[in-house]
Amino acid sequence: MPELPEVETIRRDLQKVILGKKIIRVCVHNPMVIREPSPAVFKNNLKGLVIKKILRRGKLLILELSNGSSLTIHLKMTGQLVYPGGSKNSRVAFHLSGGEILDFNDQRLFGELRLVDDWRKIKFVQGLGPEPFDLTYDDFKDMLSKKKTKIKPLLLEQSFISGIGNLYAAEILFRAKINPWRSASNLTDKEKKALYKEIKEVLNSAITHGGSSIDDYVRLSGKKGNYVKFHRVYGRQDKPCFVCKSLIKRITQGGRGTYFCPKCQR
């Protein structure tokens, strides 16, 4: 489940190997993942364009191209980018100059590829909240005080803050010692400060270690990310807390699994 750290890891990986390469040909093996324009136009218009810049906004990957348009990629749950690729199971294969292939794989077909004139105008992008690393503490504090929502679902809201998903929300709240049921506006200043600090630290550390390879996520090379060994709560239901030995709980909030330590997180 690629979240900000996984997408940023892929962005950095891509930057090292495909920047400046030309898209020679696009093979669409499953048109479902191409959301705009039509698959035929998508294929045709990408041909001959050079990859000029590789950006990330929230969990969205953006490849800016030589004619000013952009290829945007949302991996959703099971999307992967692999290079050098060439897998028979890929959904879309981008043949690049130099002879190698960039594969877009996606088991569950939730992923979204778009070719757009201006990525900033995509509805999804317009709805995104601030990037965690651009956010000042004062702004964050204000944002929290205006929300009565439970803090865990709030962290998942991309319009509130962009890039955090189910896994990192759990890890961040554990490290900030905040119970997932707490209301955002009721957090103490100390808790808000801890939360602000842990959002940056957890995401940063996860990027440093190449993201968390659970389920389908792999880096561009196909290798796994190493952050799973730093997980404190995610996926650790009924296992002892690393801090206090209480058993980690799994509850459901807004239809999503939430892992936490009932003793450390009050």
Added chain:
DNA sequence: AATGGGACCTGCGCGC
């Protein structure tokens, strides 16, 4: 505004 549910998909692990 907050909250809950279903939809999109598919493979996996479970119980029978």
Added chain:
DNA sequence: TGCGCGCAGGTCCCAT
């Protein structure tokens, strides 16, 4: 062995 079911969670959409 094999079948059906629930589950995983990013995002959108609808209902309350």
